Amino acid sequence: MAEVRFEHITKRFGETLAISDLNLKIPDKEFLVLVGPSGCGKTTALRLISGLEVPTSGNVYIGERLVNDVAPKDRDIAMVFQSYALYPHMSVFDNMAFGLSLRKTPKLEIQRRVKEAARILGIEDLLKRKPRQLSGGQRQRVALGRAIVREPVVFLLDEPLSNLDAKLRVQTRAELSKLHERLGTTFVYVTHDQVEAMTMATVIAVMNKGILQQVGKPQDLYEKPVNVFVAGFIGSPAMNFFDVFVKSAKDGIYLDAETFQVPVPKERADILHKYLDTKIVFGVRPEDIYSPQYIVPGIVASPIRAKVDVTELMGNEFYLHMLSGDKQFLARVDARTEARPGQDIELVFNMANMHAFDPETQLTLLGNMGSNLSAGLISNASVL
């Protein structure tokens, strides 16, 4: 049970900068998911906690202890690898007991802990098997079991679900959340899959190109992304972006995308007022686009017209790949909507959930209304 803290962490591999001035506090007992595209530095961050990498500069703390010079085995952490890294020549029991026997844990205690972990994970009848006799899902459980028996203060998980098939992944996601609740330990989980991040995390940290972009609760990241990258990365399908001009009219201000114009709701208009006649990036999520017949109550509806390019019926909803002039965007509308490729149809943007970003800095223009940096989690302002 411990918090983990990065203070001004920089990590280079030769000339390559993997992590740049990372400041992040992972509070005790949280399930933090580090998410970002490949090569963003998230796995390096995890390996810095484990001690498998040492920082080029900066400090890593586990609890109150500075662990820069502490060997991996003395950090009281356990890690689940993407490939599971089970010892192929040992039985499941021995795989799980290996760490404990190295630590001179009494035999009876080892048996108790391994059996308990096996019970939690439902692998009691596999203890005598070798890893090669197990399915992917079972191996994944053994890898988890090996971490659980150690009773570490921090669990590190490096893309543990990426080798499972889609169905098993959904199931294991739920089980991991349950496991986190049950163990009451800090989890640090690395993934490139924002769905995993959204579904399991109590806190998400988004990274890109070695730089921490935003930290916060999943819902906050979804609703109030601080920049274009986070806005585009969190949420599936991804947010649509349009280059627009802020224009003034007699009853307020509106966004002009040449092919369509949408009015800005009152409270956002006050903020965007100072960007009159400048170009900004307007963002709207596919799920904030409706077909006029199936509008839900409580939205700020602004109609636009666009051409249907491709349609994808998902059963419960309809993905419309739209063209507005040359600009492509995606709408996620009610499955009953009638739309055929080539047709010109009317859609409605919910402007209550609109996003606006500076095209230069890529930062949100909506300030507090659009973002919160979860000040407690990041200890200085250099994250952006």
Place this chain on the structure above:
Amino acid sequence: MTTASEVSDTRPAFSRIILGLRKVASRLPLHVILIVIALLWMTPTIGLLVSSFRPATEVASSGWWNAFQTPFKFTLDNYSSVISQNGMGRSFLNSLIISVPGTVIPVVVAAFAGFALAWMKFPGRNVLFIFLVALIVVPIQATLIPVLRFLTDVKLVGTFPGIWLAHTAYGLPFAIFLLTSFFGTLPKELLESAYLDGASNLRVFLRLVLPLSVPAIASLAIFQFLWVWNDLLVALVYLQSPSKAPMTLTISNLVSSYGTQWQLLTAAAFISMILPLIVFFALQRYFVEGITSGALKG
């Protein structure tokens, strides 16, 4: 009487037999070629074996293929005389005394070195590795005089430890190269996982790297054993006492002193082949395993 159902039951079985035959037929040429090559390859050895059981007069008067005509004349005399009178028994023991440590020492040293070179980070690691591997190209003849002088200085000429050292030195470059390469293919995460589990370098080596590398180590051990067992040159130069001569040396002496007594030479040669054959058959499954398993997936 045959019922309709019986007829229909036999058909698939029949067609299965046809299919099976076709499969065999399609591979037949390959098998025939392989068998012919194997027979050609083995003919001299079979001749050697047959000759070793024939009396001296027969060997001198007719070729070994005549042995299968009646009356059969086979004898064990050649073996008993080679072992008792010509010191092959003692030489067999000497060969063992030389070959076992001459195999074990370099394999053990190479395993430690291979682990360090493959997995431990230290400055100059790559340079050291390249230097060691480059030693493979040094011809053994070029080293004979300097090594002999060195062994003389440290008073190890004509002793077993002296020749163990020599074989270790000659075997190490290739052994280190082979094991470093093999250890390097072990999944990195496996070792990292063990370090996180609390294992020291030594424990990772003993509990993880060694058990997972048995096929490579077994192959290396066979190579090294055969090389030392069959070595004549190193023994000839560094082991100057006849009482310590291995079989290769004794046989070569037999050739010069009994140049015409083929029956004794064939028996001696066969004695010298027994152990390598046993070693090979005992460890050959690791060869197969090394080729087929290949995967060390966790």
